[in-house]
Amino acid sequence: MEELVEVLAKALVDQPDKVEVNMIKGEKAYVIELRVASEDMGKVIGRQGKIARAIRTVVKAAATKQHKKVLVEIV
């Protein structure tokens, strides 16, 4: 799941080497933290969060396949 977030983020940003993904396994859900260069924030959030929403939708689909609840946080 982290791999998926990483693939998506790296394809969108200008500085792929600054992409960091970290997964925290909670009891009820997994939280995936996504860090990108500050200049790239807009590239993963988008106007009115449109890009972030698309990333979450795709990751949620992948998580459902594995019967997990996953939250993607851009930090």
Next chain:
Amino acid sequence: MAEVEKVGKTVSEAVEQALADLGIGAEQAQVDVLEEPTRGLFGILGNRMAKVRVRVKETPSRRARTFLEKIFKAMDLSADMDIQEDNGVLSIDIQGEGLGVLIGKRGETLDALQYLVSLSVNKKQEEKYRVLLDVGGYRVRREQTLEDLALRLAEKARQKGRNVILEPMSPHERRIIHTTLQGLEDVYTYSEGEEPYRKIIISPKRHARA
């Protein structure tokens, strides 16, 4: 981006080897000659081989394919893709087993994926491509379903003389409904509400009610 450097007696020999290594044809390659071959004294001393760098040319189709392949791998899916490039439109159809996960509820995941592919394909490009993503002909089937639904509900609005409110749909799906009912004389359509909950209302025209 895949690239190799090759040395050979002649430039064309080096290029040929590089193409073979990359497994691509000449039309998909971008070639840089790094060193021209020179023949030394008596053909022995100071001979220099040709050196080339061959890169796989970045086309929108290739960018889309690479991106999607990485996504499938990360999602543990095996899928095939057919990509057509035509007049600024990139049509991608994905085929395989168990790909319902890529479609999601009412194509929600498919729309999200299509948007992300489009962003990645057009990143830092002067020429922008419109990306149409489909999984196993889902969009075509969905379009037919929506057209049938539109006609059925238009009939209901007409008969009951009342507004019929549809469930929320994406802009693309709403366009299909509007277009289907556009030419009808006794009903008209409009949308209400904010994205992503915007929905269509089919309304009987006044004279039809009288």
